[in-house]
Structures are given as C-alpha cells and as structure tokens.
C-alpha cells in the first residue's frame with residue numbers, strides 16, 4: 001500500500017466512525033469498536049488519524065456490520081415486493097462509506113473501470129470508482145447523439161421485450177479490468193448484458209457486485225458467466 005492509499009484508508013475509517021458517532025456517545029462507540037473513547041474522540045474530531053491496521057479493523061469489522069444493517073434498514077418494499085432503494089442510491093455520502101466495505105468484502109481485483117447500467121447503479125459506481133481510483137462508465141438503453149461508436153449488448157427478455165444497452169466504445173479498452181456493479185440484481189439480465197459489453201471490448205472481468213440481491217437467480221446467472229468474485233452485500237428473499 002502506498003502512502004496515498006494508506007491516507008485514503010485512514011480517512012475512510014474516520015468517515016465511518018463519524019457516521020457511527022452521529023447516533024452514539026463516545027462510550028457507546030468505544031463499546032462497539034473496542035477502541036478507547038479518548039482515541040475515538042481524537043479521530044472523529046480530526047486531531048489524529050487511526051493507524052492503518054486500526055483503520056482496516058474499523059472498516060472490515062464494525063463498519064461492515066453496521067453499514068450492512070443500515071443498508072437493509074433503508075430498503076423499502078411495496079405491496080407487490082418491488083424494491084424502492086432511493087433512500088440508498090440518492091445518498092452519495094452513504095455510498096461513499098459503503099464502497100470500501102463492498103470493495104474489501106469480496107476480494108475484487110482492482111479495476112481500471114467500474115461499469116454499471118443507467119440509471120440507479122450510477123451513484124454506486126461513482127463511489128466504487130472513487131474508492132479504487134478507477135474510471136466510471138455506464139451503459140444506457142439509448143444511444144447518445146454525438147457519439148458514433150458503441151459497444152452494444154442485446155437480449156430478448158422472458159417477456160418477449162428486447163433490451164439493448166449501449167456503451168460508448170471509448171469507455172472500455174481491450175485488457176482493461178472491469179468491475180461490474182449495480183444497486184440491485186434480480187434476474188441478472190442487466191449484469192449479463194454488462195458482462196457481454198465487457199466481453200465485446202475484450203476487457204477482463206475483475207468482479208460483479210450488487211448492493212442488494214433479490215433472490216439468488218441473478219447472482220447465480222452472473223457466477224455462470226465469470227470466474228471472478230460475484231457478491232451482494234444484502235439478500236432479499
């Protein structure tokens with residue numbers, strides 16, 4: 001880890017502690033993290049940065065547990081079981097906190113590009129790209145007017161409707177490592193099209209990640225398509 005990566009990790013741990021402190025006293029935060037209240041006070045107030053080992057413990061340990069719980073609390077389901085996750089994907093600071101937890105949990109290869117599908121995956125992809133210091137790209141269901149060359153992926157859905165995603169060809173190069181991310185994975189059709197786009201560019205897939213998996217179908221479909229790690233932080237039945 002170079003100096004800049006260490007500093008980024010330390011600042012991420014401070015951000016996680018700051019979020020946890022919003023609803024807790026320092027003594028409660030000390031109980032939760034196992035760290036002395038005095039140290040926590042100095043971290044949260046920005047006087048001292050936690051060492052890298054401690055920073056990693058905060059992110060991997062208490063960070064993982066509490067952020068996943070917070071993620072699950074923010075998922076709303078309507079009467080028919082459809083997911084409303086606007087409380088998650090509209091909250092960029094929350095996604096910025098989730099990104100290191102997501103990145104560290106599944107052993108994804110460091111990507112050159114974080115790839116998603118418009119619309120709802122974009123803020124997560126942005127957070128993940130910032131964490132990895134990677135580019136962020138999103139495929140859309142329509143072609144941008146001023147762009148001439150696209151990588152396209154098309155599928156006929158079970159409903160008979162054809163779904164096509166377009167990515168500007170300049171967004172991915174042969175040999176790029178791509179992390180495919182999305183807010184939600186249900187059937188896995190969207191992820192499969194994104195994997196088709198990566199294959200169309202001769203890019204290398206470093207992982208597939210979703211915040212929420214609705215059932216197992218989508219995750220299994222993605223696993224059939226790649227040997228890279230595939231995972232979701234939260235699973236709904």
Ligand SMILES: O=P(O)(O)OC[C@H]1O[C@H](OP(=O)(O)OP(=O)(O)O)[C@H](O)[C@@H]1O
Nearest residue numbers: 118119120184185186187188189190218
């Ligand atoms: O696993 P799947 O069955 O493909 O479903 C997951 C996709 O569905 C949602 O996007 P949607 O197509 O609703 O577009 P949006 O992001 O613009 O709402 C979500 O953001 C995923 O991209």
